[in-house]
Amino acid sequence: MKLPSAARYIWAVLLFIFTVWILLLSFPKKQHQLSITHEFGIGFDLSPSYATVAVSYPNGSIQSIARVEGNQSYREMMLRLSLLSSQHLHQPYQDVGEAIRDSARRTVRNTRKELGLPSSRDVGILSNMINDLRDQASISVGEPISAAAISIPHLVALYGEDLHDAFEYLSLVYLEFFPFSNFRPIHASIAAYAGNGLGLCEDYRDIATCEEEELHIPPQFALSVSYTHTSLTTSQAHISNAYYLEETPTLEDLRLGYDSRHEESYWEAVRDALQYPVVNSPVRRNISMVLLFGDTTERPRFREVLEQVIDPVLGRDLDIIDQQPEFSAAIGTAELAKRAIFRQLKESNTATEL
Known part of the structure; x- marks a missing residue:
């Protein structure tokens, strides 16, 4: 029995699309040979509603560069990615089983890449924000940015592979810090923590001494x-x-930011969120510091509520670590980026000499 002409036409179109898709996947992917062209470190930090960028120079100078507001798509994405x-x-x-079960999703992402598109809608949104940060950094330092590092909030569904793909789409070197744990953001x-000058060796140019020094930094x-x-996130x-870094337990509430302070029982909810990581921990820990960052941590009412948690819940006076809270994460990321670039360039020069 012959198919109607309309059905034959539809099947022909579908066969053509499938053939083109297979051909796209079969072509070797273009490998962009990206190189690092500067010694300073650029650090991006993504907050749930905005992002910041900073630079760290080899001479020790560190500068906050800019803040970029997230548009509606960015904010909606971050809210969605905070949900289980x-x-x-x-x-x-x-394990291998996870890779097999995820193959269909990966195929779609790779197809989009072959077509010159961001690998997903979320990657496209992230790319737009990162590109704006890169432009601000380039204007500030007076030259193109070829490499950067990025830090993110601890959201349950914001994954390192999306950051990798966004950097790849922008032809920007993604600086790695965990060589044995790829895609770990x-x-x-x-x-x-690093942006407050903590957890780092004094002289990063002396690699052996630096590693030894950082190895013996006491845990806390x-x-x-x-x-x-x-937003309010605690851990x-x-x-x-x-x-x-190990964070547990964590609480992520992207509706509990300072702008919601006029809602009923708001400050009670903030107090509960601040003490959540302590009272819900299966093991009582000896907490020795409070690390604060974000653009509203200096609000007097918030500080009052925080003090109400520190004394009765933690039971002791603690160090409050809160230098430049709006930019501290970007500053720390820039410092880490500078050190990563130094090591990569040194290794590259050593390999060339050999």
């Missing part, structure tokens, strides 16, 4: 708090050097 329902399989995989807590527990106009952070 947004989680999905992602790189790095825990830098979270804002550790970036802000911190109550990490990010507070902005739109119990186990920190030693600026390349090590």
Whole structure:
């Protein structure tokens, strides 16, 4: 029985699309040979409603560069990525089974890349924000930016692979800090810790001494708090050097920012969120510091509520670490970027000499 002409036409179109798709996947991917062209470090930090960028120069000078406001698409994406329902399989995989189950999603992403598109809608939104940050940095330093590092809030569905793909789409070198854990992102807590001058060796140019010094930085527990106009995130952070961080438990509320302060029982909810990582921890930890970052952490009413938590819940006076809270995560990321660039350039020069 012959198919109607309309059906044959539809099948022909589908076959053509499928053939083109297969051909696209079969072509070797263009490998862009990206290189690092500067010794200073550029650090981006993504907050739930805005982003910041800073630069760290080899001479020790560190500068905050700019703040870029997130548009509606960016804010909606960050809110969605804070929800447990947004989680999905992602790189790095825990086993081969996860890789197999995630192959269909990866195929779609790779197809979009072959077509010159961001690998997903979220990657497109991230790319727009990162590109704006890069432009601000380039204007500030007076030359193109070829490499950067980025820190992110501890959201349950914001994954390192999306950051990698956004940098790749922008032809920007993504600086790695965890060579044995690909796609592991830098979270804002550790970036802000480094941005306050903590967890790092004194002279990063002496690599051997630096590694030894950072290896012996004593571990400690911190109550990490990010507070902005739109969000409040808290965690119990186990920190030693600026390349090590474990956060648990965490609370992410992207509706509990300072702009919601006129809602009923708002400050009670803030108090509950601040003490959540402590009272819900299965093990009582000896917390020795409070790490604050975000653009509203200096608000007097917030500080009053924080003090109400520190004394009765933590039971002791703690160090408050809060230098330049709006930019501290970007500053720390820029410092880490500078050190990563130094090592990569040194290794590259050594390999060339050999």
